[in-house]
Amino acid sequence: MDLTAKAAPSVSSSSAPPRAKLVLTALIAVAAVANLNLAVANVALPDIGKAFDAGQTGLDLVAVGYSLGLAASVLYLGALGDAHGRKQMLLAGTALAIPASLLAGFAPSITVLFFARLLGGIAAGMAFPTTLALITALWSGPERTKSIALWSALGGGISALGPLVSGALLTQFDWDSVFFVTLPLAFAALYLAWRFVPAHVNETSDRVDNLGGILSVLMVAALVLAINFAPVPGAGAATAGLAIVALAAIVAFVLRQRRVATPLYDLEVAGRRIFWVAACAGIIVFGSLMAAMFIGQQYLQNVLEYSTLDAGLTILPGAIGMVLVAPRSAHLVETRGARFTLLVGYAFCLAGFVVMLLLWDENAQYWHIGLGYLLIGIGVGFAGTPASHSLTASVPVRRAGMASATADLQRDLGGAIMQSILGALLTAGYAAAAATAVQTAPQSVSTDVEGELTKSFSSAAAVAEQHPRYADSIIEGARGAFLQGDAWAYVAGIVAICLGALLVATRFPGKEEEKRLLDSYAAEDGTAQTG
Numbered sequence: 001m002d003l004t005a006k007a008a009p010s011v012s013s014s015s016a017p018p019r020a021k022l023v024l025t026a027l028i029a030v031a032a033v034a035n036l037n038l039a040v041a042n043v044a045l046p047d048i049g050k051a052f053d054a055g056q057t058g059l060d061l062v063a064v065g066y067s068l069g070l071a072a073s074v075l076y077l078g079a080l081g082d083a084h085g086r087k088q089m090l091l092a093g094t095a096l097a098i099p100a101s102l103l104a105g106f107a108p109s110i111t112v113l114f115f116a117r118l119l120g121g122i123a124a125g126m127a128f129p130t131t132l133a134l135i136t137a138l139w140s141g142p143e144r145t146k147s148i149a150l151w152s153a154l155g156g157g158i159s160a161l162g163p164l165v166s167g168a169l170l171t172q173f174d175w176d177s178v179f180f181v182t183l184p185l186a187f188a189a190l191y192l193a194w195r196f197v198p199a200h201v202n203e204t205s206d207r208v209d210n211l212g213g214i215l216s217v218l219m220v221a222a223l224v225l226a227i228n229f230a231p232v233p234g235a236g237a238a239t240a241g242l243a244i245v246a247l248a249a250i251v252a253f254v255l256r257q258r259r260v261a262t263p264l265y266d267l268e269v270a271g272r273r274i275f276w277v278a279a280c281a282g283i284i285v286f287g288s289l290m291a292a293m294f295i296g297q298q299y300l301q302n303v304l305e306y307s308t309l310d311a312g313l314t315i316l317p318g319a320i321g322m323v324l325v326a327p328r329s330a331h332l333v334e335t336r337g338a339r340f341t342l343l344v345g346y347a348f349c350l351a352g353f354v355v356m357l358l359l360w361d362e363n364a365q366y367w368h369i370g371l372g373y374l375l376i377g378i379g380v381g382f383a384g385t386p387a388s389h390s391l392t393a394s395v396p397v398r399r400a401g402m403a404s405a406t407a408d409l410q411r412d413l414g415g416a417i418m419q420s421i422l423g424a425l426l427t428a429g430y431a432a433a434a435a436t437a438v439q440t441a442p443q444s445v446s447t448d449v450e451g452e453l454t455k456s457f458s459s460a461a462a463v464a465e466q467h468p469r470y471a472d473s474i475i476e477g478a479r480g481a482f483l484q485g486d487a488w489a490y491v492a493g494i495v496a497i498c499l500g501a502l503l504v505a506t507r508f509p510g511k512e513e514e515k516r517l518l519d520s521y522a523a524e525d526g527t528a529q530t531g
Contacts, residue, residue, distance in 0.1 A: 016147075017138040019196060024147055026192035027131040028154050030094050033186045034124035035155045037097065038066050039162020040178040041117065042297070043308050047175035048113070058110040064228045064416075065114045069121020070128065071412035072221035076213030077122075078129045078405035079264045083208050086130045086137070087199040093126025094190045101186070104179040116179075125408075132404035134197065136392040145389050146330045152384035153326030157319040157377075159289075163297060164312030171309050212256045212264035219249035220409070227416040230424065265402055266395075274338075274394040274517055277508045279406050281342055282387035284500035287414030288349050288493060289318075289380045291422045292356065292373070295489050298426075300369065302461075303362055303479050317370040318377030325381035337511030338386035339504060345383025346501040352376035353497060357490040362479055394521055418496065422489035429485030434460070437477040453478070 017023050041048075045059050052058070081089035100120035107113035132151065139147050169177040226242035229235040257263040270276060293315065300306040300314060332341040352375030359368040387410065391403040434453055453460050453474070460478035464471040509517055 015140045016143045017198060020139075020143075020147075022192075022196045023138065023198070024135070024150065026189065026196045027134055028151055029185065029189035029192050030090060030127050031131045031151060031155050032158050033094060033097050033182055033189050034070070034128040035158040036162055036165070036182050036185065037101065037120055037124065038070070039159045040166045040181060041066065042294075043163050043166035043312065044170060044175045044178045047170060048110070051175055052110040052113075058114070061114045062110065062117055064224070065117030066121040066124070067412045067415065068221060068224050069118040070124045071121075071224050071409060071416075072217045073122050073125030074129045074405040074408045074412075075216040075220070075265060075402075077125045078133065078402060079208050079213060081126075081130050081133060082399065082402075085200060086134050087193070087197050089126050090130045090134070090193050090197060091190065093123045093128070093130065094186060094193060096123035096126065097186050098183060098190075101179050101183055105176040107176075129404040129408050132388065132392065132407055136403065138198070142330075142334050144392070145333050145385070146327070148389045148392070149326040149330035149333075149385040152388050153322045153329070153381050157322045161312075161315070161319050163293065163315055164309075167308035167310075167312035171307070207262050209256070209260050209262060209264040212253060212260060215249055215253040215256060216264060219246060219253050220413075222246035222249060224412065224416050227413075227420045230420050266399060269395050269399060269402070270406075272394050272517075272521065273507065273509065274390050274514065274521075275403075275406075277503060278338070278342075278387050278390035278394075279410060281346075281383065281500055281504050281508070282391075282407065282410035283414035283417065284496055285342075285345060285349065285380055285383040285387060285414070286411045287416075287418030288353070288497060289376055290411070290415035291418035291489075291493060292352065292376050294419045295422055295426060295486055296356070296360075296369070296373070299360060299482070299486055302482055304364065314366065314369045315373055318373035318380075321374045321377030322381035322384075325378050326385065329382045329385040332382070333386050333389055337509075337514050338390045339508040339510055339514065341386040342383050342504045342508065343501060345379045345381070345386075346497055346504065348375050348379030348382060350379075350494060350497045350501070352379060353490050353493045357487060357494070360486070360490075361483060393518055418493070421496075422492055425488040425492050426482075426485040429488035430481045431485075433481035433484035434477065437481060 042063060045063060048062060049059050077089065077093075097120060100116055100123050104113055104116035104120065107116055132148070135144065135147050135151060165181055166178045169181060222242045223246040226239050226246055229239045229242065253265075254267070257265055257267050270279075296314075297311050300311040301308070306314070329341055329345075332344065352372050355368070355372040355375060360372065388407045391407050395403045453463055460474055460481075464474040464478075467474065508514075
């Protein structure tokens with residue numbers, strides 16, 4: 001019997017697989033491996049730089065390597081999973097994560113470490129999108145919404161805990177320990193997936209567009225690298241070259257998908273209002289979380305002089321908030337619709353950035369920091385469920401890999417875009433404030449020293465060590481400059497969140513219209529599969 005010949009289930013029905021709790025536990029465990037591996041490296045970057053005497057470019061590549069491998073591969077690997085077996089892809093990706101983590105931990109050079117992170121990202125590209133695709137294939141109706149809520153909230157919570165885990169390990173062990181921490185979880189997830197996850201459920205028999213897959217890898221890889229290198233000083237030529245490659249690959253990919261009989265990425269489905277608005281909304285929501293962590297961790301360690309462990313502890317309220325609101329988020333999606341739930345999430349994210357702008361100064365208390373992260377965590381907890389649910393609900397089950405790959409791109413592209421924009425504004429704001437401070441300082445400084453003072457907080461700290469007589473005034477000036485730069489970044493975050501909320505409020509359908517559209521999509525997809 002051809003499972004792809006069945007019509008899509010009605011959105012009003014609800015079903016779950018046998019041993020649903022065990023299956024969902026296995027899928028969340030597999031996703032946890034990817035989420036934790038994604039988040040553990042950043043706190044260890046200073047120690048990695050010292051161990052390998054690495055420059056900033058090498059550290060940037062280590063930082064982006066995992067998300068690069070994941071983002072570049074998800075579209076192609078999601079399609080391969082849909083066609084050749086989602087469980088097989090799940091097991092292969094989880095298994096590959098083990099040697100990738102070992103290679104990272106034992107890496108003899110910064111180059112090997114980058115390729116280990118890239119390999120780990122590809123492993124996540126095999127396993128992570130497959131978890132959401134399997135939830136889509138195995139659950140339906142309100143049960144699917146609840147499962148996606150748990151998957152989204154626990155995934156986001158585990159990502160937020162990554163800096164805490166890394167910070168705790170680095171107080172006792174060397175940098176390599178952060179790459180070994182996921183090994184026990186990977187072995188457990190591999191067993192659970194092999195034992196409990198069913199195989200060959202609502203998979204497609206269509207041929208995979210391999211050329212489109214190759215173009216998708218080139219397109220996303222060039223785009224992610226271009227975004228990440230955009231704020232790096234002296235990387236203008238590389239950024240421009242990557243942007244040109246990305247643009248050419250995007251054009252070629254779109255043309256290919258419009259002409260091929262069985263596209264890798266169905267542009268007609270992607271053009272559905274519920275799909276594309278949810279995709280854009282998710283980019284801003286998940287990007288806000290990653291950008292807040294990116295800017296916030298630097299603020300805590302540079303301005304407030306928190307240790308890596310203390311800085312990691314401040315993220316706990318955000319992780320707790322995400323997990324606690326997941327059941328409420330699923331309930332709101334079912335009773336009030338995805339648009340209302342998305343806007344609730346956006347309201348909390350906006351409040352979080354307002355707290356960061358107004359209260360995160362040189363005298364901030366722990367509760368100020370925790371409140372900001374808590375509000376953003378609650379916002380992501382509310383908005384993450386409808387963002388992922390709307391993607392999966394608006395595509396045929398046989399195209400679940402496409403929806404889940406898009407959900408992953410929300411996180412990676414959202415994080416890359418928001419971190420790049422906010423990071424560039426942080427750098428520009430810091431440089432402007434530091435330059436003003438240098439010009440008004442009672443002591444004259446050389447051009448070289450001025451360049452170091454205005455480049456970054458860490459560069460100013462290095463100058464302070466070389467000139468202990470002026471160390472206090474240098475650090476004080478650097479703190480003030482950093483606070484001006486991060487204020488620029490927080491304002492940009494507020495603007496992005498407001499624009500995202502406006503898009504959702506004006507373009508995403510209300511509850512009744514959403515139900516009508518989803519029913520029409522299901523009927524259309526069922527007719528297409530049986531016709």
